[in-house]
Amino acid sequence: MTRTRDRLQSVVHGAALALIVGWVLYVGKQVFVPMVFSVLVVYVIIGLARAITAVPVVGPRVPAPLRYGLSVLGIAFVLAAGVSLVVNNVGRVVQLAPIYQDKLLERIQQGAEFFGLRAAPTWTALREDFLEQVRLQDLIGPTVLSVTGIGMTLLVVLLYVTFLLVEKRVLAAKLRNLSDDPRDVSRIRQILDSINIRTGQYLAVKTLINVVLGVVSWAMMAAFGLEFAGFWAVVIAVLNYVPYIGSFLGVLFPVAWAIVQFGDPGTVVTLLLLLTAAQFVIGNFLDPFLMGNSLNLSPFVILASLTIWGGLWGIPGAFLAVPITAVLVIVLSEFRGTRPIAVLMSRNGNLDVGRTAALPADAGGS
Structure with missing residues (x-):
């Protein structure tokens, strides 16, 4: 009986702890998310550095600082290319937004005709009450703000990554102590x-x-x-x-x-x-x-x-x-x-x- 009560008590305490941890993670997501992403980026950097070591003849001769430097430069290049691609495409979307908005209305109208709903009130309501009030250009602003927020998060992640790489040098000594x-x-x-x-x-x-x-x-x-x-x-x-x-x-x-x-x-x-x-x-x-x-x-x-x-x-x-x-x-x-x-x-x-x-x-x- 005592053993069963102890197990039940452990389950209750574990559930309460899980709820508390979940609440802390939810409230502090703005802080924890960049930290976790930075740890994953460090894993990628270390993995690339080890991959450079595996290159025949040349790899083993590359000093460790240079390997990590090349890894960081490679990741920075990929991120810069991705950001450039997103920014360029957002600019093109702004230019083509009116054309694609008309095309979207045309496709919906074709679908309505296909299902025999061309004169149906639902189609009229869709066109007049919703589609004509929504402009694709109006959606670009929040998108740009979202991209800006991602850029700021990347800067925070980069800062965390820098300090984690510095900490890696003394991690073995910390573990021993x-x-x-x-x-x-x-x-x-x-x-x-x-x-x-x-x-x-x-x-x-x-x-x-x-x-x-x-x-x-x-x-x-x-x-x-x-x-x-x-x-x-x-x-x-x-x-x-x-x-x-x-x-x-x-x-x-x-x-x-x-x-x-x-x-x-x-x-x-x-x-x-x-x-x-x-x-x-x-x-x-x-x-x-x-x-x-x-x-x-x-x-x-x-x-x-x-x-x-x-x-x-x-x-x-x-x-x-x-x-x-x-x-x-x-x-x-x-x-x-x-x-x-x-x-x-x-x-x-x-x-x-x-x-x-x-x-x-x-x-x-x-």
């Missing part, structure tokens, strides 16, 4: 190593897959003459970081634009099928082949984490859901009291995948 017991220090290093290996592998391989998907999608859209094909390719590649929903939106957005631009059902359907086929092939064959079981997460847990972190942090939370959940599973697996939770969250119940060492015999606690 955390405890006088070498076993505790070794255990902490095991957890950090496991997090570094899995998270770094996921980010590197996932980025490669997304680049391939973006290039393939760009080739398809450019072949059809779709406006802003490069921009849509970047959107597809970025959205592919979001499990399940990202693939759907990555097809929906360019196809919706194709409906407005072309209006030809055959062209739109063909583009839809090609983009869907690219998502299906890469997501179901290339992705599992390269990713393997690096994160060892249950599909249900991935979907649930996407919902939870998306609810807490919005769109940034959707992008961060998988890495954060993977880290959580790794930490939970290192303690006997929480290990069953990690087993339930894993893909197949095997927590030894990607582990750097076996769980200590006395792991856990009261």
